[in-house]
Amino acid sequence: MTKESREIVIPSQLLGEEKNKKAGKGTYVENGKIYSELLGVLNENNRYINVVPIKGKYDPAENDFVIGIVIEAMSSSWLVDINAAYPALLHVKEVPWDVDFNETDKYLNKGDAVMAKILEVDQEKKLQVTLKDRNLYKIKGGKIIDVQPSKVPRIIGKKGSMIKLLKKYTKCRVFVGQNGRIWVDGTNEGIKKIEETVDLIEQEALSFGLTNKIENMLKKDAKDVH
Amino acid sequence: MTVTAAIKKDFIVNLAKKGKRADNREFNQFRDIKIEPGIISKAEGSARVKIGNTQVIAGIKMDMGEPYPDSPDSGVMTTAAELIPLASPDFEAGPPREDAIELARVVDRGIRESKIIDVEKLCIEEGEKVWIIFIDLHILDYDGNLFDAASLAALAALMTAKIPNERFELGEDKPLPLSEPPISCTSVKFDNIVVMDPSLDEEEIAEARLTVSTDEKGDIRAMQKGLNGSFTVDEIKKVINDSIDNGKKIRQQLYKSVGK
Amino acid sequence: MKSDMKLFENGKRLDGRKPDDLRDIKIEVGVLHRAEGSCYLEWGGNKILVAVYGPREAIPRHTQNPLKAIVNARYNMAAFSVDDRKRPGPDRRSREISKVTSEALEKVILLEKYPRASIDVNIEVLDAEAGTRCAGITAAAVALVDAGIPMKDIPVACAAGKIDGKVVLDLGKEEDNYGDADLPIAISPRTGEILLLQMDGHLTLKEFDEALNLAIKGCHKISEIQKKAIREKYQPKGGK
Numbered sequence: 001m002t003k004e005s006r007e008i009v010i011p012s013q014l015l016g017e018e019k020n021k022k023a024g025k026g027t028y029v030e031n032g033k034i035y036s037e038l039l040g041v042l043n044e045n046n047r048y049i050n051v052v053p054i055k056g057k058y059d060p061a062e063n064d065f066v067i068g069i070v071i072e073a074m075s076s077s078w079l080v081d082i083n084a085a086y087p088a089l090l091h092v093k094e095v096p097w098d099v100d101f102n103e104t105d106k107y108l109n110k111g112d113a114v115m116a117k118i119l120e121v122d123q124e125k126k127l128q129v130t131l132k133d134r135n136l137y138k139i140k141g142g143k144i145i146d147v148q149p150s151k152v153p154r155i156i157g158k159k160g161s162m163i164k165l166l167k168k169y170t171k172c173r174v175f176v177g178q179n180g181r182i183w184v185d186g187t188n189e190g191i192k193k194i195e196e197t198v199d200l201i202e203q204e205a206l207s208f209g210l211t212n213k214i215e216n217m218l219k220k221d222a223k224d225v226h
Numbered sequence: 227m228t229v230t231a232a233i234k235k236d237f238i239v240n241l242a243k244k245g246k247r248a249d250n251r252e253f254n255q256f257r258d259i260k261i262e263p264g265i266i267s268k269a270e271g272s273a274r275v276k277i278g279n280t281q282v283i284a285g286i287k288m289d290m291g292e293p294y295p296d297s298p299d300s301g302v303m304t305t306a307a308e309l310i311p312l313a314s315p316d317f318e319a320g321p322p323r324e325d326a327i328e329l330a331r332v333v334d335r336g337i338r339e340s341k342i343i344d345v346e347k348l349c350i351e352e353g354e355k356v357w358i359i360f361i362d363l364h365i366l367d368y369d370g371n372l373f374d375a376a377s378l379a380a381l382a383a384l385m386t387a388k389i390p391n392e393r394f395e396l397g398e399d400k401p402l403p404l405s406e407p408p409i410s411c412t413s414v415k416f417d418n419i420v421v422m423d424p425s426l427d428e429e430e431i432a433e434a435r436l437t438v439s440t441d442e443k444g445d446i447r448a449m450q451k452g453l454n455g456s457f458t459v460d461e462i463k464k465v466i467n468d469s470i471d472n473g474k475k476i477r478q479q480l481y482k483s484v485g486k
Numbered sequence: 487m488k489s490d491m492k493l494f495e496n497g498k499r500l501d502g503r504k505p506d507d508l509r510d511i512k513i514e515v516g517v518l519h520r521a522e523g524s525c526y527l528e529w530g531g532n533k534i535l536v537a538v539y540g541p542r543e544a545i546p547r548h549t550q551n552p553l554k555a556i557v558n559a560r561y562n563m564a565a566f567s568v569d570d571r572k573r574p575g576p577d578r579r580s581r582e583i584s585k586v587t588s589e590a591l592e593k594v595i596l597l598e599k600y601p602r603a604s605i606d607v608n609i610e611v612l613d614a615e616a617g618t619r620c621a622g623i624t625a626a627a628v629a630l631v632d633a634g635i636p637m638k639d640i641p642v643a644c645a646a647g648k649i650d651g652k653v654v655l656d657l658g659k660e661e662d663n664y665g666d667a668d669l670p671i672a673i674s675p676r677t678g679e680i681l682l683l684q685m686d687g688h689l690t691l692k693e694f695d696e697a698l699n700l701a702i703k704g705c706h707k708i709s710e711i712q713k714k715a716i717r718e719k720y721q722p723k724g725g726k
Contacts, residue, residue: 008721010713011631012639012676028596028638035676037596037636039720054720055523056634057541069231081229085541085603111232124552124601143237150634188241206722266613267531269566279519283612285566308574310562312537312608314520319560321575362565362574364610366535367518 006043006206008054009036015049026051040150041206058084058149058179060121065136067144067177068129070112073105080116080129083149083179088127094119095131113139115175115183142173142185145195147202149180154205155198161211162201169218170194193221228315235416235431242419249425254468256411256423259476261378261483263386271387271402275379277423279369281313284379285362286387290394293349293356301348301356305334307363307376314368332450333363333377336410336439340447343384344403350396357389359402370426373437373450377410378480385484408439408447409476411469420461422468436462438469442477491664493649499661505654508644508704513625513715516632521608523633527625530658531615533567536625537608538633544604555600559587559607561622567614583619584609590623590643590672590681596636605635616662620645623672623682628712632719640712641681643672644704646697648689653696655704667693671701675709678702 009015013036015027023034027049036042040051058066060082068080071087076099078090090108092099097107108114115136116129131137147155156163156176167174170193172186184194197214204210238248247253257278266272271286293300307330309317322330337343348357361383363376385407388399414424414432421428424435433455439448446466451457457465493500503509509530518524521537528534544550561583565574576584591607607629609622620643627641647657648667657665667687673680689697 008717010640010716011637012674026636030638035638037638039631039634039716053634055632057522069229071229085600086543109232111229111235113231113233125603139233141236142233144231144233188244188246204722266533266564266566267615268568268613272566281518283564285564287566287571289571306565306574308564310608310610311539311560311606312518312521312535312610315539315542319576360565360571362571364564364566364612366610367520369519 006041008039008206009042009051010039011035011037015042015044015051022048024048024050026053053150055148055150058082060084060088060118060125060127061178062118062121064118064178066116066118066129066179067139067175067181067183068114068116068179070108070110070114073109075102076104078104078108080114082116082127082129083146083181084127086125086127088116088118088129090114090116090129090131094129108138113144113183115139115177139183142183143191145182145184145198147180147182147198149178151202151205152176152178152180154201154210155182157211162214165211165215165218166194166197169221193218230427230430234427238427238431239417239419242417242421247421248427251423253420254422254472256472256476257425259378259479261382261480263382263484269383270390271383271385273379273382273386275375275382277371277375277378278425279367280371280375281365281367282372282375282379283364283366284376284383285364286383287360287362288387288390289358289360290350290355291358293353298353299349299356300345301343302358303334303338303343303345303361304358305330305337305361305363305380307333307365309365309368313365317365317368328452329372329376330363332373332437333380334361336377336408336448337361337380337384340408340439340441342381342404342407344405347403368426370424370429371412373412374410374423377439378476381407381409382480382484385480385486406442407477407480408441409473409480410437410439410448411472411476412437413465413468415455415457415461420457420465422465422472436465438466440466440470440473442474444470491660493661493664494652499649499654499658501658503658505652506700506703508656508707509658511708511711513628513711515628515715515719521629521633523629523631523635525625525628525632527621527628529617529621529624530656531613532611532618532621533613534618534621534625535610535612536622536629538605538626538629538635539608540605540633541600541603541635542606544602549604550602553601554597555595555603555605557588557592557595557597557605557607559584559591559609559626561587561609561611561619563611563614563618567611583622586682586684587619587623587626590641591626591630593679593681594637594639594641594674595630596638599636605630616657616659617645617670619643620670620672624708624712628716631716639674639676640709641672642675642705642709642712643670643682644701644708645670646701646704648687648693648697653693653700655700667697669694669697669701671698671705673702673705675706
């Protein structure tokens with residue numbers, strides 16, 4: 001069988017033994033044997049066996065950049081939906097404005113979108129985000145595209161190669177949140193092009209040679225237009 | 227409860243001001259409709275309808291029972307809707323809330339008031355025994371416009387239903403006594419823009435909603451305005467015309483799918 | 487209540503099956519747009535649709551477990567899914583099945599990864615023909631995998647029973663109504679652990695052993711069908 005794409009594994013599938021390799025993410029160990037705990041892609045190297053999930057909610061990690069949507073403005077904090085199993089808390093201390101008690105709704109309201117960074121994930125998975133960093137702010141205009149969080153690395157590409165292509169050929173501003181939300185702003189045609197490309201990446205994320213394929217497609221369309 | 231980004235509303239409104247919808251449809255264009263009758267073997271009649279990703283199953287069950295005292299020679303019809311938690315992250319388990327109740331009642335009236343079912347032919351013994359028709363609407367996937375999907379499913383189920391005479395030893399199974407069905411078309415309004423067959427995103431920003439049922443002659447048989455916004459008279463007239471046009475197309479598709 | 491109904495004719499069951507034949511099973515993965523994971527399953531005359539939502543913060547707050555996720559399986563029969571229309575809403579039978587289903591699924595899901603969360607499993611029976619709880623669990627397992635929930639194994643369920651004094655696999659409708667015993671089980675196929683077991687009717691110890699073995703064999707066959715359906719959905723076909 002030719003290796004046109006990476007191998008899919010499913011929960012309970014035997015992947016290897018602890019005496020040969022270390023059990024990485026997406027696996028569990030029983031009696032010295034390593035099994036997959038997820039529907040995912042096998043990612044094996046000389047030392048580790050990992051399984052990268054194909055589907056599922058975003059698994060928050062500290063310092064990740066995410067796009068959040070405000071659920072509620074409370075007296076000295078906001079509750080933010082970041083497409084994880086849990087909402088995140090944004091405290092007034094963590095925003096660049098001087099917010100008085102009970103005045104939170106003057107700055108951020110239900111439905112507002114923000115570029116944020118994960119500040120903390122504690123033992124009980126209670127999450128905190130912050131807006132205090134360069135490039136973090138309340139989002140205005142543009143559109144948010146939802147994708148599977150597991151596909152985000154492919155959309156960014158090795159050293160940002162894929163996202164560079166998208167920006168180049170659509171002339172849009174693009175920001176990819178680790179949590180499976182992509183913010184785009186530009187012409188309607190540009191935004192549509194990005195949506196189509198992202199769709200294709202999602203469907204073909206497992207194949208090899210995807211970056212070249214996408215580049216050719218974008219190049220060709222740009223030529224057709226001019 | 228899922229929260230929608232406010233910029234999503236801005237995006238849809240800005241597109242609409244340029245005459246476009248997010249999924250490239252015309253303002254008065256329906257999404258792809260799929261009608262599959264006869265999918266539930268236990269039901270006397272059934273149909274699954276998909277409008278875009280919205281999916282509804284209607285099941286018809288029939289039983290014998292007593293007529294209402296004020297109409298002793300008429301069959302009885304009752305409609306229930308379940309917005310089951312399966313269909314959306316926002317639906318909760320429990321007794322039907324107002325949206326499920328409104329949905330059931332609107333579909334019910336569309337069928338009852340337009341007298342599609344000749345209920346007098348459903349009398350078995352005057353004053354004693356009549357046929358009772360239960361229409362159960364099961365929402366499976368909620369992506370906007372439940373009214374039209376549910377109405378269409380109920381119609382397709384009724385048109386392919388068989389009265390279970392054999393089971394009750396009353397002779398052979400027969401189809402229900404039906405006349406031509408009116409077709410419902412729902413539109414919503416946001417920011418002075420009116421679109422037909424709203425997607426989930428469009429429904430979420432809707433200020434007003436209008437459902438119009440029309441028959442094959444182009445006459446109006448039922449109307450329902452919902453939500454707390456308003457329509458101008460011109461807007462209503464345009465919606466009626468578009469409902470008549472779309473109604474004709476959908477009716478043809480319905481007839482084809484039930485083998486008429 | 488015994489009847490004179492003959493369930494065997496010339497060594498074949500009423501629907502033509504042999505004693506250890508399963509009814510036809512068809513599984514489709516990822517069929518719903520809104521749900522995080524979903525599965526549509528046909529098993530004989532059963533039509534089951536399952537949607538999984540979550541993990542998400544459990545509400546109301548008092549149901550939250552600070553150490554792990556809870557599984558809320560909700561088994562529901564559509565009003566039109568049975569011969570005599572069923573009034574919408576959970577009855578006692580549905581609530582019991584919901585409970586034993588939740589318990590079966592909890593054992594194989596890695597719950598500690600999601601403290602304070604709930605994993606909501608909605609099982610809708612659209613068309614019923616004996617063995618709906620086994621069909622429900624089998625479909626729920628696939629929907630959970632489709633949702634990306636971390637699990638140790640993909641559970642699978644199947645029933646065996648006794649008709650006309652003979653132990654058979656996967657009771658059909660008349661067999662369920664007029665048979666002598668019904669034994670639905672769910673297992674973790676990798677380890678063979680029993681996750682669900684219920685029995686009603688009358689079985690000698692020897693008959694029980696026979697029925698249990700038969701049901702376990704049935705489970706393994708169905709497990710292959712589950713896995714094939716999942717792989718076919720997600721493994722892209724080679725060669726472009």
